[in-house]
Amino acid sequence: MADHDLTALMAAQLDRHLVFPLLEFLQERQLYSRPEILEAKIRLLSGTNMVDYAMDIHKSLHGTDDVPEDMVKRRSEVVSRLRSLDEAAAPLVAFLQNPQLVQELRPDKQYNIHMLQERYQIGPDQIEALYQYAKFQFECGNYSWAAEYLYQYRALCTDTERSVSALWGKLAAEILMQNWDVALEEFNRLKEIIDSKNFSSPLNQLQNRIWLMHWALFIFFNHENGRNGIIDLFFQDRYLNAIQTNAHHLLRYLATAVVVNKRRRNMLKELIKVIQQEQHSYKDPITEFLQCLYVNYDFDGAQQKLVECEQVILNDPFLGKRVEEGNFVTVPLRAEFLENARLFIFETYCRIHRCIDISMLAQRLNMSYDEAELWIMNLVRSSKLDARIDSVSGTLIMTTNHINVHEQIIESMKGLNMRTYMLAKNIVEPAQQAAR
Numbered sequence: 001m002a003d004h005d006l007t008a009l010m011a012a013q014l015d016r017h018l019v020f021p022l023l024e025f026l027q028e029r030q031l032y033s034r035p036e037i038l039e040a041k042i043r044l045l046s047g048t049n050m051v052d053y054a055m056d057i058h059k060s061l062h063g064t065d066d067v068p069e070d071m072v073k074r075r076s077e078v079v080s081r082l083r084s085l086d087e088a089a090a091p092l093v094a095f096l097q098n099p100q101l102v103q104e105l106r107p108d109k110q111y112n113i114h115m116l117q118e119r120y121q122i123g124p125d126q127i128e129a130l131y132q133y134a135k136f137q138f139e140c141g142n143y144s145w146a147a148e149y150l151y152q153y154r155a156l157c158t159d160t161e162r163s164v165s166a167l168w169g170k171l172a173a174e175i176l177m178q179n180w181d182v183a184l185e186e187f188n189r190l191k192e193i194i195d196s197k198n199f200s201s202p203l204n205q206l207q208n209r210i211w212l213m214h215w216a217l218f219i220f221f222n223h224e225n226g227r228n229g230i231i232d233l234f235f236q237d238r239y240l241n242a243i244q245t246n247a248h249h250l251l252r253y254l255a256t257a258v259v260v261n262k263r264r265r266n267m268l269k270e271l272i273k274v275i276q277q278e279q280h281s282y283k284d285p286i287t288e289f290l291q292c293l294y295v296n297y298d299f300d301g302a303q304q305k306l307v308e309c310e311q312v313i314l315n316d317p318f319l320g321k322r323v324e325e326g327n328f329v330t331v332p333l334r335a336e337f338l339e340n341a342r343l344f345i346f347e348t349y350c351r352i353h354r355c356i357d358i359s360m361l362a363q364r365l366n367m368s369y370d371e372a373e374l375w376i377m378n379l380v381r382s383s384k385l386d387a388r389i390d391s392v393s394g395t396l397i398m399t400t401n402h403i404n405v406h407e408q409i410i411e412s413m414k415g416l417n418m419r420t421y422m423l424a425k426n427i428v429e430p431a432q433q434a435a436r
């Protein structure tokens, strides 16, 4: 099951803290053994200030109350460093926490810096301390505090590189707090900076774009407009280049987003092109499914891949998000993906064949005959196709034979077809049964 797990590749492009939600997901899915996941968490935590959390995991992993010496030592280091940073940042923090004093700030960075220095003897050292403190708090897992003070810091910071670094921190903190609207704003801010002409070297710019795409996946698969967002971003030349240069695995997310996004069907062709170009660098059941269907017209292959796609989605931390609906826990994206994928199979099939045996189609769609028939009826009714069902021979007959069945809709004919179909269903079939 872990065959198609991208976590290791993803983690290399994420902040450590952003990897935790992925590990939590993998743990819940039991894709790896519990000790493996807990070890990974401890390794991850060793690079943060979340020592108490690491200790808890260590205890639970080894079934003991003892913790290793280095964790104890690290804990006291963290506590004392936090104390000294707290002291260093105190004057500026006190200022920022006082609503009356904050009113003295204006939307003018130079003025503010000057004013703080003149009236409150708060200079570059205190401003720097605020950054260090906020960063340290982030490492402690105090994301709300970090977000607040990284924001304040940016308003006073004159060093471009530092300001960008603070923005990355703010973005991560908002993601971790699941503030998707704010995270989206910060993402846009960061993107604008990264895309600006004077941003660092081209190589650095490329790396920043790759990071940005990875981080943004959290937003794209949680924010209500994210499914358009990912398509808009990933298909931009510069970002698509970045994917094709050094982040091929992102094609899984782009492909999924295109499949489930009915309004962006027009991107399918471009997507298939990229998938084909990159097939030697990256493939998974999702990209293979599209390739089977649209490059090789291999329906059996596509059908097989679809079964694997379902597993990939269920086991992917971004795609397999669980949602409670009443007493059920569902994965909405899974259902949407399968529905759309079946539609793709069906449409492609209909493009090549004029007359389709429903039981054959049922098999292709992995449905029972009745299910398939109902499904087709719904399709016809919802104006997707010009087709009629001949229930005597159990076939679906395409009444137009155009390349794009979608474009050929004749409303009146369809109503008529439906009635004819129902008539046949109610009269012809009982008659046949009686004859038998």
Ligand SMILES: *[C@@H]1O[C@H](CO)[C@@H](O)[C@H](O)[C@H]1NC(C)=O
Pocket (backbone or CB within 6 Å): 137, 142, 145
């Ligand atoms: C975050 O840090 C601030 C300042 O030290 C503290 O007052 C607050 O309790 C911390 N919050 C959490 C959740 O640890």
Ligand SMILES: *[C@@H]1O[C@H](CO)[C@@H](O)[C@H](O)[C@H]1NC(C)=O
Pocket (backbone or CB within 6 Å): 160, 196, 198, 199, 200
């Ligand atoms: C790029 O130029 C803009 C406008 O001149 C400036 O505001 C920004 O700080 C610059 N960015 C970098 C990274 O130097």
Ligand SMILES: *[C@@H]1O[C@H](CO)[C@@H](O)[C@H](O)[C@H]1NC(C)=O
Pocket (backbone or CB within 6 Å): 303, 307, 366
């Ligand atoms: C067909 O669907 C059933 C459940 O509805 C599933 O168990 C089976 O694996 C599927 N088989 C194929 C070939 O799609």
